[in-house]
Each structure stands twice: as structure tokens, then as C-alpha cells.
Amino acid sequence: MARTRRYKYFAPTALLLMIVLLFGATSGTLAQRRKTIVDLIIKGGTIVTMDGSRRVIDNGGIAVKGGRIVAVGKTAEIDRSYSAREVIDAGGKVVIPGLINGHTHVPMTLFRGIADDLDLQEWLTKYIFPAEAKNVTEDFVRVGTRLGLAEMIRSGTTTYCDMYYFEDAIADETFKAGMRGVLGETIIDFPVADNKTNAEAMAYVEKYVSHWKGNSLVVAAIAPHAPYTVSEDHLKAIRAFSDRTGAPIVTHISETKREVDDSIKAKGASPIDYLNRIGFLNDRVIAAHVVWPSEEELALLKKLGVGIVHNPQSNMKLASGVAPVPEMLKNDMPVGLGTDGAASNNDLNLWEEMDTAAKLHKLISRDPKVLSAEEAFEMATSRGARALHLEKEIGSIEKGKRADIVIVDLEDLNQTPYYNIYSDLVYAAKAGDVRTVIIEGRIVMRDRRLLTLNEEAIKADARRYRERIVQSVGVKTLPEE
Ligand SMILES: [Zn+2]
Numbered sequence: 500m501a502r503t504r505r506y507k508y509f510a511p512t513a514l515l516l517m518i519v520l521l522f523g524a525t526s527g528t529l530a531q532r533r534k535t536i537v538d539l540i541i542k543g544g545t546i547v548t549m550d551g552s553r554r555v556i557d558n559g560g561i562a563v564k565g566g567r568i569v570a571v572g573k574t575a576e577i578d579r580s581y582s583a584r585e586v587i588d589a590g591g592k593v594v595i596p597g598l599i600n601g602h603t604h605v606p607m608t609l610f611r612g613i614a615d616d617l618d619l620q621e622w623l624t625k626y627i628f629p630a631e632a633k634n635v636t637e638d639f640v641r642v643g644t645r646l647g648l649a650e651m652i653r654s655g656t657t658t659y660c661d662m663y664y665f666e667d668a669i670a671d672e673t674f675k676a677g678m679r680g681v682l683g684e685t686i687i688d689f690p691v692a693d694n695k696t697n698a699e700a701m702a703y704v705e706k707y708v709s710h711w712k713g714n715s716l717v718v719a720a721i722a723p724h725a726p727y728t729v730s731e732d733h734l735k736a737i738r739a740f741s742d743r744t745g746a747p748i749v750t751h752i753s754e755t756k757r758e759v760d761d762s763i764k765a766k767g768a769s770p771i772d773y774l775n776r777i778g779f780l781n782d783r784v785i786a787a788h789v790v791w792p793s794e795e796e797l798a799l800l801k802k803l804g805v806g807i808v809h810n811p812q813s814n815m816k817l818a819s820g821v822a823p824v825p826e827m828l829k830n831d832m833p834v835g836l837g838t839d840g841a842a843s844n845n846d847l848n849l850w851e852e853m854d855t856a857a858k859l860h861k862l863i864s865r866d867p868k869v870l871s872a873e874e875a876f877e878m879a880t881s882r883g884a885r886a887l888h889l890e891k892e893i894g895s896i897e898k899g900k901r902a903d904i905v906i907v908d909l910e911d912l913n914q915t916p917y918y919n920i921y922s923d924l925v926y927a928a929k930a931g932d933v934r935t936v937i938i939e940g941r942i943v944m945r946d947r948r949l950l951t952l953n954e955e956a957i958k959a960d961a962r963r964y965r966e967r968i969v970q971s972v973g974v975k976t977l978p979e980e
Contacts, residue, residue: 534582537564538940542574544589544906547920549596549881549895553873555920559594563902566715566940571896585942587935589906593920596895597657597679597903597938598849599883601808602787602837604663606635606643608650609964610842613974619755619817626972627842631664633971634964635692640665642960644672649952650847652678654930657903657938659847660785660808660837660887662722662749664693667707670717676951677943679903681785681887683722683749686737688729697733701740708746715939718889720785722749726770727758731777738779747783747888754788755819771796780805785887787837790820797826806833806886809878811855813839824878825860825869833890835883836875853879853925872925902940908932 539562546559548571560577562570570577607627614626640663651659658679661669666684673680684704685691694700704721711719723729723737741748753759753770762770771792774780782804789807792800800807809822827834836852838844857875861867877883884894892901907924909917911932917923936944943951969976 534580535562535564535569537562537569537581537583539563539585539587539902539937539942540577540581540583541587541589541594541904541906541937542577544592544594545909545920546571546594546896547596547876547924548897549877550897561594561896561902561904563904563937563940566902568896568898568900568902568904570898587906587942589935591910592934593907593909593924594896595655595905595907595924596880597893597905597936598655598879599835599887599894600651600656600659600837600847600849601785601806601835601883601886602810602839603647603659603661603847604840604842605647605659605661605669605847606640606663607840607842608646608847609634609639609643609961609968610840611845613842613968613972615816615845617817619819620757622817622843630968630972631692634968635664637665637668637693639964640668641672642957642964644669645676645952645957646961647841647847648673648676648678649949649954649957652676652936652938652944652949652952653933653947654848654850655905655907655933655936656847656849657905657936658884658887658889658893660720660749662724662787664691666719666722667703667710670707670711670719674714674716677716677938677941679716679893679901679938681718681720681747681749681889683720683747685722685724686729686733687724688733701736704740704746708744718747720747720749725751725754725758726774727761734774734779735777738781741783745783747785748779749785750787752786752789753791754814755817756791759791769793769796771799775799775803782806783888787839788814788819788822790814790822792823794826797823797830797832801830801832804833806835806888808835808837808883808886809856810837810839811852811859813837813843815855815859816843821859821863824856825864828870828874833882833885833888834878835886836878848930849879850928850930857925871921872919873921875925876921902937904937905933906935906937908934 542560546556548554558574560574562581660681662683666682670682686700708719711717759769766773780803785806787808809824838847853875857870860870881894884890893903914927
């Protein structure tokens with residue numbers, strides 16, 4: 500009897516269950532279909548967006564498609580609308596815009612530590628220029644670039660601005676590594692490794708800039724070394740080339756007091772006044788250093804939209820002086836941070852530059868409020884993007900921007916505990932805390948393992964060059980060899 504009754508209820512219950520299951524499956528599929536498929540989702544982390552309202556999103560999510568950010572919000576919102584084959588769990592970590600190194604000479608990694616503790620002129624003329632004359636070839640440049648790229652990616656840099664020789668080879672290595680760069684071919688008024696005359700150099704740049712036009716990662720630029728190493732006629736031709744092609748101009752301006760004094764003696768004007776007089780400055784110029792501008796010159800640079808890159812450690816090491824960065828920030832100028840070449844730093848670590856920038860300006864002004872951790876972080880990200888005239892593309896985690904994203908640990912001893920995310924990032928985090936790096940939506944380092952560069956091969960190649968460099972210019976090594 501009992502068995503029969505159970506039997507009697509079994510059929511309708513089973514039917515109901517089947518309907519529920521079927522409906523559930525169908526509605527699940529529908530929900531799945533309503534989700535937009537993207538390439539990559541990063542979720543669960545604390546997102547420091549650096550957007551206009553400085554949003555910091557706890558348990559945030561980012562959807563990435565076609566190399567760009569398509570959505571930023573809470574993880575739950577991203578989960579509701581997007582699905583992806585590749586999902587990175589950033590739980591317990593901080594997610595930041597990729598750092599921007601605004602000034603490098605990337606192959607100079609191979610000269611790291613060749614001659615230290617000298618002033619700029621002695622360092623340049625007695626050591627760097629001769630060492631370059633004897634060693635720089637296209638292969639040297641490629642090896643040094645790969646070394647620099649590996650060092651930068653491992654420390655969370657996703658864009659760099661460079662100036663060197665054989666820049667086309669640098670661009671090639673940069674593109675292959677999946678890194679972003681504004682890369683300037685050097686123009687200087689003496690014969691150098693890749694070009695022996697100005698005519699050769701200008702022909703090189705012509706070909707180089709047209710070769711990379713429209714590339715997603717490489718912005719090919721022209722880089723007159725400085726107003727004291729390139730003639731007025733050549734500077735005017737460079738400006739005309741930039742006007743015609745749209746190529747940015749990367750240069751050094753007012754790095755030392757001596758440069759300013761010499762310029763006044765020789766040309767009757769400071770470097771900035773002189774460059775303005777010859778019609779060289781505009782909003783495609785990216786000027787490294789600007790350590791010695793007057794107040795009027797700062798106003799002029801602002802009016803003309805010149806990007807500025809502050810290199811605190813290089814300026815300290817060469818005792819060049821302290822750029823008036825707090826004044827630049829007060830005037831909301833486009834000023835970023837750079838390491839300069841590894842020979843004058845001696846690394847390509849933006850974390851140290853942020854930390855140094857904040858502390859240097861406090862010390863020199865004797866005012867701890869003069870440059871905050873948030874402002875230093877901004878110089879390495881959103882303001883740094885403005886310095887390179889790339890603010891529409893990079894510098895923040897926002898819908899529509901290129902997906903240059905870095906995931907940083909928050910749990911190392913040096914970060915424990917933390918109270919304020921900007922203080923943690925600028926004063927406590929180290930380059931070694933960077934875990935995963937994404938450039939243009941592509942993962943180039945995952946859990947500290949480089950995916951586009953071979954670290955062991957890079958180190959072996961660099962050591963091979965070291966032997967050659969030691970012999971070529973008689974480097975005094977310690978221990979002695
Ligand atoms: Zn430099």
C-alpha cells in the first residue's frame with residue numbers, strides 16, 4: 500500500500516523536477532548568452548584606477564577586449580555582464596595602471612656601473628662617449644634593450660620613453676617583447692654608431708618613423724640630444740620633420756646649471772628661451788630634466804604644452820640639481836618620472852623614482868606636504884601619460900584606455916599592515932612585489948615569470964658584452980680583474 504502511494508507521487512514529482520532542471524538550464528544558457536565575451540577578466544583585487552575622480556575600487560573587476568579596457572567596476576558587476584576564457588584572480592592584491600618610465604637610454608643597461616660618482620660633463624666626455632664609440636653596434640643595442648625591457652617589465656613598467664642609436668632595432672625588440680614605447684632616434688652633431696652625418700641621421704629617421712606608423716605599441720620619435728649638441732639649423736629641421744610626420748620630439752633641456760650658463764654665454768639666452776626663440780617648442784616635445792627653468796620659462800612651457808620628465812635619482816647622482824617639481828604640480832603641468840639611462844641611476848626601477856621624488860622635494864623645501872605619495876604615484880601613471888602626450892591612451896584604468904595593467908602583492912612583510920593605498924605603493928612597496936603585468940591586454944609576466952623574454956639568455960648575453968666593454972675602455976673593476 501505504502502509502496503503504491505509512493506509510486507503514485509513519484510511520476511508527477513519527477514516530471515516537476517525535470518521541468519525545473521530544464522528551465523534552469525535554459526535560463527542559465529540565456530544568461531550566458533547575454534554576457535559579452537571578452538579576452539580577459541581581472542577580478543577580486545583593489546583597483547587604483549587613477550581616473551578623473553581617483554576611484555579606488557575594493558573587490559574590483561576589469562574586462563579587457565582587443566587590447567583595451569571595456570569595463571571597470573565591482574567584481575559582481577563585471578561578472579554579471581562579461582565572461583572570458585582567461586580570468587585572473589587578483590584577490591588580496593592591488594591592481595594599478597602600468598607604470599610609465601618617461602626617460603631612458605635603454606641599451607645603456609650594458610654600461611650599468613661602468614663609471615660612477617662623477618659630474619655630468621666628465622662622465623659623458625671621459626667615459627660614456629668613448630665607451631659608446633668603441634662598443635655600440637646594432638647587436639649591442641638589441642642585447643641592452645632586452646635586458647632593460649626585462650628589468651622594466653619585472654618592475655611593473657608598461658610604457659617607456661627612450662632616446663638612443665639604432666632606435667629601429669630598439670623598437671623591434673620592444674614590439675617583440677610586447678612592451679609599449681615612445682622611442683626616439685638620437686640626432687647629435689658628431690658621427691655616432693649608426694649615422695655618421697646629419698643627412699644620414701635624418702634619412703634614417705624618415706624611414707624609421709614611416710616604418711612604425713600606426714603600430715599599436717611603438718610610437719616612433721625623433722630625439723635631438725640637447726640644444727648644446729645639435730645646431731640651430733638641425734633643430735629647426737627636426738621641428739619641421741615633426742610637424743610633417745606628427746612624430747614626437749624627445750630631448751634633454753636645462754639639465755645642469757653649467758648648460759644654462761654656457762647657453763647664455765654662447766647664445767645670449769637660456770636653453771628654454773633659445774629653443775622658444777627658434778620656434779622649436781610645442782606640444783609634441785618631451786623634455787627630460789628641466790632642472791633649471793625660471794618662473795617665466797615654466798609658464799612658457801605650460802602655455803606651449805611641453806611634456807616634462809623628472810629624473811630625481813639621475814639628477815641626484817650627477818649632482819645636477821633639483822627640478823622645481825612642486826611648482827610644476829601647482830601649475831598642473833604635464834610632468835612625469837623617469838630613471839634616465841642605467842649608467843646614471845643605476846637601474847630602471849620606477850618604484851624608487853616615486854619614493855625618491857616624494858622625499859627629495861620634501862627635503863629640499865623643508866616642507867613634508869610639498870609632494871604627496873598620491874602625487875608621486877600620479878607622476879608615474881596618469882600625469883606621466885600627459886608628459887608623453889599619451890593621456891588619451893594610457894595612464895589610468897578606465898573604459899576605452901589601452902589595457903596596460905599591473906597586479907601587485909599587498910601581503911609582503913614590507914607592506915604589512917597598510918592603511919592608505921598610495922602610501923603603501925609609494926613608500927613601502929618594492930619592484931619585487933609586482934606579480935603580473937599586462938600590456939595591450941596581453942600577459943607579459945605571470946606570477947613573476949616573464950613570458951615574452953628569456954631571462955637567462957639575456958643575462959648571459961649581457962655578461963658577454965661586459966667582458967668586451969672592460970677591455971675596450973679599461974674599466975676599473977672591483978674586485979680587480
Ligand atoms: Zn637622458
